[in-house]
Amino acid sequence: MSILEIIFSSDFFFTSIRLMTPILFAALACMTFSKGGIDPIGTEGIMLLCALAGPVGGYFTGNAVGGVLTAMVVGVLMAFVFGYFTLILDTNPVLAGIALNTFSGGLTIFLTYYLTGNKGSTQSLNSPVVPNIDIPLIENIPVVGAIVSGHSILTYVSLILVVLLTLFFWKTPYGVRIRAVGENEKSAASVGVNIMKYKYISLLIAGCLAGLGGAYMSMSYVSMFSRDMIAGRGWIGMAAESMGFGIPWRITGSVFIFGMADSLAIRLQMLNLPTQLISCIPYVVTIIAISIYSWQRSKVKKKKAE
Amino acid sequence: MFKKKLSAFLALALASAMLVGCGASGNDSAQAEGAAETDDSKPSFVFVCTGQLGDKSFNDSANAGIEEIAASLGCETRVIEVGRDQTKWEPTFQDLAEEGEYDVIISNGSSSIETIQKVAEEFPEQKFVAFDCTIENDKYPNLYAISYKQNEGSYLAGVLAALVTKSDMENANADNKIGFIGGSEHPIITDFLVGYIAGAKSVDPDIKVYVSYIGSWDDTAKGKETAIAQYNQGVDIIFPAAEQAGLGCVEAAVEMDKYIIGVDSDQSMLFAGVDEDKANVILTSVLKNVGDSLVRMANMEIEGTVPWGSYEELGIAENGAGIADNEYFQKNVPDDIKSVIEEKKQEVIDGNVEIPTALGDADQAEVQALIDSVAP
Numbered sequence: 001m002s003i004l005e006i007i008f009s010s011d012f013f014f015t016s017i018r019l020m021t022p023i024l025f026a027a028l029a030c031m032t033f034s035k036g037g038i039d040p041i042g043t044e045g046i047m048l049l050c051a052l053a054g055p056v057g058g059y060f061t062g063n064a065v066g067g068v069l070t071a072m073v074v075g076v077l078m079a080f081v082f083g084y085f086t087l088i089l090d091t092n093p094v095l096a097g098i099a100l101n102t103f104s105g106g107l108t109i110f111l112t113y114y115l116t117g118n119k120g121s122t123q124s125l126n127s128p129v130v131p132n133i134d135i136p137l138i139e140n141i142p143v144v145g146a147i148v149s150g151h152s153i154l155t156y157v158s159l160i161l162v163v164l165l166t167l168f169f170w171k172t173p174y175g176v177r178i179r180a181v182g183e184n185e186k187s188a189a190s191v192g193v194n195i196m197k198y199k200y201i202s203l204l205i206a207g208c209l210a211g212l213g214g215a216y217m218s219m220s221y222v223s224m225f226s227r228d229m230i231a232g233r234g235w236i237g238m239a240a241e242s243m244g245f246g247i248p249w250r251i252t253g254s255v256f257i258f259g260m261a262d263s264l265a266i267r268l269q270m271l272n273l274p275t276q277l278i279s280c281i282p283y284v285v286t287i288i289a290i291s292i293y294s295w296q297r298s299k300v301k302k303k304k305a306e
Numbered sequence: 307m308f309k310k311k312l313s314a315f316l317a318l319a320l321a322s323a324m325l326v327g328c329g330a331s332g333n334d335s336a337q338a339e340g341a342a343e344t345d346d347s348k349p350s351f352v353f354v355c356t357g358q359l360g361d362k363s364f365n366d367s368a369n370a371g372i373e374e375i376a377a378s379l380g381c382e383t384r385v386i387e388v389g390r391d392q393t394k395w396e397p398t399f400q401d402l403a404e405e406g407e408y409d410v411i412i413s414n415g416s417s418s419i420e421t422i423q424k425v426a427e428e429f430p431e432q433k434f435v436a437f438d439c440t441i442e443n444d445k446y447p448n449l450y451a452i453s454y455k456q457n458e459g460s461y462l463a464g465v466l467a468a469l470v471t472k473s474d475m476e477n478a479n480a481d482n483k484i485g486f487i488g489g490s491e492h493p494i495i496t497d498f499l500v501g502y503i504a505g506a507k508s509v510d511p512d513i514k515v516y517v518s519y520i521g522s523w524d525d526t527a528k529g530k531e532t533a534i535a536q537y538n539q540g541v542d543i544i545f546p547a548a549e550q551a552g553l554g555c556v557e558a559a560v561e562m563d564k565y566i567i568g569v570d571s572d573q574s575m576l577f578a579g580v581d582e583d584k585a586n587v588i589l590t591s592v593l594k595n596v597g598d599s600l601v602r603m604a605n606m607e608i609e610g611t612v613p614w615g616s617y618e619e620l621g622i623a624e625n626g627a628g629i630a631d632n633e634y635f636q637k638n639v640p641d642d643i644k645s646v647i648e649e650k651k652q653e654v655i656d657g658n659v660e661i662p663t664a665l666g667d668a669d670q671a672e673v674q675a676l677i678d679s680v681a682p
Contacts, residue, residue, distance in 0.1 A: 011538060019531065119358065120550050121526075124580045221527040222557045226550045231525035262528075266535045269518040272681045275491060279521045 006267045010146035015266070017147070020259030021155045022047075022221065022230075025213025026237025027244070027251045028161060029206045034246060035169060036202025037182035038083065041097030043210055044234025045104035046078040050214025052108045052225045055127035056115060064128040068154075068215045075211025078104075079203040087199060109227055121226035122218075130154055130220040152220040154212060159252075161209070166248045178202050213237075239286060243293055254289060261285040349409040349607045350382035351375055353600075354398055356418045357390055363571045364414060364438065364596050371597030372412075375604045384408065395421045403429035410607060412600060415439030415451055422449065433614065435603055437596055443616045451617035452599050452626070456494065457501030458654055459592040459627040460545065461661045463567045464505020465650045466590060466629070467543045468513050469643045470565060477563045477587075478542045483682065485516040485536040485544035489523040489551055496664035498547045498569075498592070500673055503680055504662050508650065515680040516541050520551045529554030537562045539682070543589070545569070559587040567592065567629075574634040589639055591630040599626045623655040 006012060026047060030040035050071040057070020082100055085091040109119055116124045132152050139149035169175035180188040181198045189195055213233070218225040236258055244251030261282040268278045353372045357365050369385055376383040386402075388394050395418050402411055403425060413422055415436025423441070426434045426449045434449045441451040467484040486502055488495040499517065506513045516539060518532045529551035533544055537558060543565040546552035552569065559566040560583045568574060568591030577585035599620050606612045620626020629635075629647075636644075653659050664673045 015531065015534070022527070118576075121553055123553060123576065123584075126580055217527060222530055222554050224526075224553070226524070226526045226553055228524040228550075229526050231522055231528070262531075266518070266528075266532050269532075270516060270535065270539055270682065272678075275519045279519070 003268070003271070007264065010143050012263055012267065013147040014150070016256065016259040016263040017151060017155060018221070019262045020255045021152070021158050022213050022216050022233045023237050023240060023258055024158045024162070024252060024255045025209055025216060026234045027240040027255050028158070028165060028248070029209035029213065030238045030241040031246055031248065031251060032165070032202050032206035032209060034241065035182045036178050036199050036206075037185060038086065038199060038202065038206075039093035039097060040206070040238055040241065041094060042078070042082045042100040043237060044230055044232070045097075045101035046075055046082070046207065046210040047214040047217070047234050048101075048108055048228070048230045049078055049104040050075045050211040051218040051229055052111060052122070052214075053211070054215035054219045055122050055125055055223075055225050056111075058127040058219060059125045062128070064130045064219060067128060067219055068130065068212065071215035071219075072208045072211035075209075075214065076204055076207035079207030079210065080200070083200060083203045087196065105228065108225070112225065112227070119227070122224045123226075125224070127219070127224065129223045130215070132220075152216065154216045154220050157212065158216075162248045162252050169248075174198075174201065210234075239290075243290055245293075245297075257285060257289055258282065348379065348381045349604070350407070351410045351412060351604060352384045352386060352402055352408040354395070354402070354411060354413045355385060355387045356395055356414050359385070359387055364594070367571075367594075367596040368412070368414065368437065368600060369597075371600035374597060374601050378601075379604055379608065381604060382408075392421075396425060399425040400428070403432040406432065409433060410435055412437070419451070435600075437599060438594065440617045445615070447615040450603070450612050450614050452603065453617055453619050454594040454596075454599070454627045455619050455621035455661075455663075456592065456594065456627060457497050457504075457661050457663050458621040459594070459629055460498045460501035461505035461654065461659075462622070462629045462647055462651060463545050463590070463592050464502040464507075465509055465647055466505075466639070466643065467502070467545060467567065468506035468509035469646055470543050470589065470639075471513070472510060473640060473643060475640065477565060479540060481540035481542070482510055482512065483514045483516060483539065483541045485518070485533070485541040487529070487532055487536070487544055487546040487548055487552070487555055488517070488519045489548035490519050490521055493664055495547050496673060498545075500662045500664050500676055502545055503676055505650070507680065508659070509646070513680060514682040516682055517677065520548050523549040523551055525551050526554035526557075530558045533558035534562065537564050543567065545592070556584050556588065560584055565589050570594070572630040572632060574630070575632055578634070585634055586638060588634065590632075590635045593628055593630055595626055595628065599624070602626075621654070622651060623657075
């Protein structure tokens with residue numbers, strides 16, 4: 001088995017898409033936060049709480065939709081709490097974000113223990129999962145079908161959301177106003193835009209997105225919540241957001257690069273290469289990608305200056 | 307004004323939530339255990355739990371051992387749940403040693419051995435037992451440490467895996483490939499690995515062992531992904547030693563109709579009655595029998611044979627390590643495989659096989675050579 005065989009297999013791309021989905025949700029949430037001028041630093045913690053809320057909500061309502069909705073509601077609540085502290089009480093967003101992240105790390109363990117008597121995971125809670133679906137017609141196309149079809153419903157939702165959010169932020173008055181608020185509060189206020197209203201709208205959307213990301217982790221990727229299961233995906237989402245300059249299709253591209261790097265690292269271990277070398281692939285790819293992007297950006301800036 | 311009130315209320319709510327949290331986790335309530343038939347002439351034991359009961363792993367196993375000591379040996383026992391707050395450990399040990407109410411103080415050495423050593427020096431009259439750690443021999447004459455030979459348990463797991471992959475069991479394929487997944491590279495994990503490889507090679511010298519590391523102990527999703535990648539290469543049974551992240555491997559096994567070997571706690575019994583699909587793919591689990599080792603120690607204390615001042619490594623022969631024999635093992639593993647495992651187990655007990663280890667002064671080059679010898 002050679003490296004090329006590994007990369008040019010439909011399984012490799014299928015896995016990359018599965019790996020990128022939670023990061024894409026995180027990146028879209030970060031993008032929405034940033035568009036409204038809010039620091040996205042609490043995304044990791046919000047996702048973690050939502051990852052617990054999903055299976056718990058699903059268990060009590062008895063169906064997956066209930067679980068996903070619970071996760072989204074918790075996501076919105078946490079986003080509002082973050083917003084309340086940073087916007088109304090004027091807390092330093094970095095501190096509020098760190099507080100939120102450590103808070104959810106502890107609260108999720110406490111709640112897991114309270115609900116299941118087990119501190120590590122909700123494995124004893126037999127919670128519903130979001131099903132995977134085969135797309136008719138496309139699933140029969142060779143190669144493409146094997147890559148594109150058969151993913152979780154939430155994966156398709158994330159890709160549809162990329163299109164919807166692009167339309168929302170660039171084609172609707174609400175979206176454009178959110179961007180205006182985020183880019184320059186004072187000028188937005190000077191033309192009579194209600195800043196707080198639009199900030200809260202962006203918190204609402206971002207909370208929902210983080211909720212979907214959390215629900216994907218614990219209701220689709222695996223079928224239970226386990227301690228610290230987001231494992232940095234919220235942070236990688238933040239990185240992908242800035243790598244993509246806040247533009248949805250570019251963000252999707254950077255997230256896909258992260259997904260491929262992870263997928264490659266997992267597969268290369270089979271080739272009996274040193275693990276230390278392989279585990280750093282995703283990080284090396286990140287550094288290279290960021291370098292290329294910033295090099296491009298500096299070139300664009302130079303052109304503009306001329 | 308309203309906002310002020312609201313913020314004060316929120317702050318209060320958060321503060322009280324914190325207190326509630328502390329109350330539940332830092333609970334140092336003492337529980338008297340089975341003091342029904344105690345005998346003053348027998349030694350008494352106190353288990354200081356430096357974590358929480360309910361972890362379905364070491365602490366619960368130790369607690370079961372303490373209950374067993376009280377029930378079957380009739381000794382006075384007590385469990386004190388100190389919690390993870392390290393600042394409380396030393397005063398607790400000191401108080402207990404000062405009172406001198408209990409003959410032996412037991413604790414989980416993997417986290418608290420330094421504190422125990424310090425207090426043991428302060429109170430040379432008090433006996434201490436630390437499990438899951440090693441100590442310098444003869445330095446602390448009132449301290450006895452118990453460590454477990456995980457390589458022996460995983461040796462049997464390797465035997466099982468190699469037999470399963472060759473068998474005509476429902477989910478086994480024609481390839482003689484088995485898998486091992488670690489959380490990250492760590493001497494103890496390598497010790498699991500070399501035992502596993504040795505066991506597998508004892509059945510089939512040409513077996514191929516796929517080895518992967520998740521790079522995290524918590525990332526369940528990545529654990530699942532890593533297991534799927536191995537199963538896609540034709541592996542049909544995986545032994546993941548990766549704590550929480552290993553739960554993801556169990557999910558992968560269910561999804562792809564393959565097998566898994568649990569670790570640390572009897573994982574199929576954790577899923578029993580909750581998720582039968584998961585319980586059924588876990589053929590067995592590699593265990594450290596903390597509880598049994600404490601009962602053994604209590605028996606030795608009654609007889610006066612505890613080797614104070616040194617540590618003992620308990621393996622299969624002493625029932626300190628082994629694999630879980632539960633209803634799922636009985637139901638899902640064919641009888642011919644079970645009998646081979648029983649033979650191998652007897653060989654280990656009789657000392658007829660030398661199981662390699664990656665701990666202590668093991669030759670790392672030899673360890674690597676063993677891993678390379680089964681690389682696909």
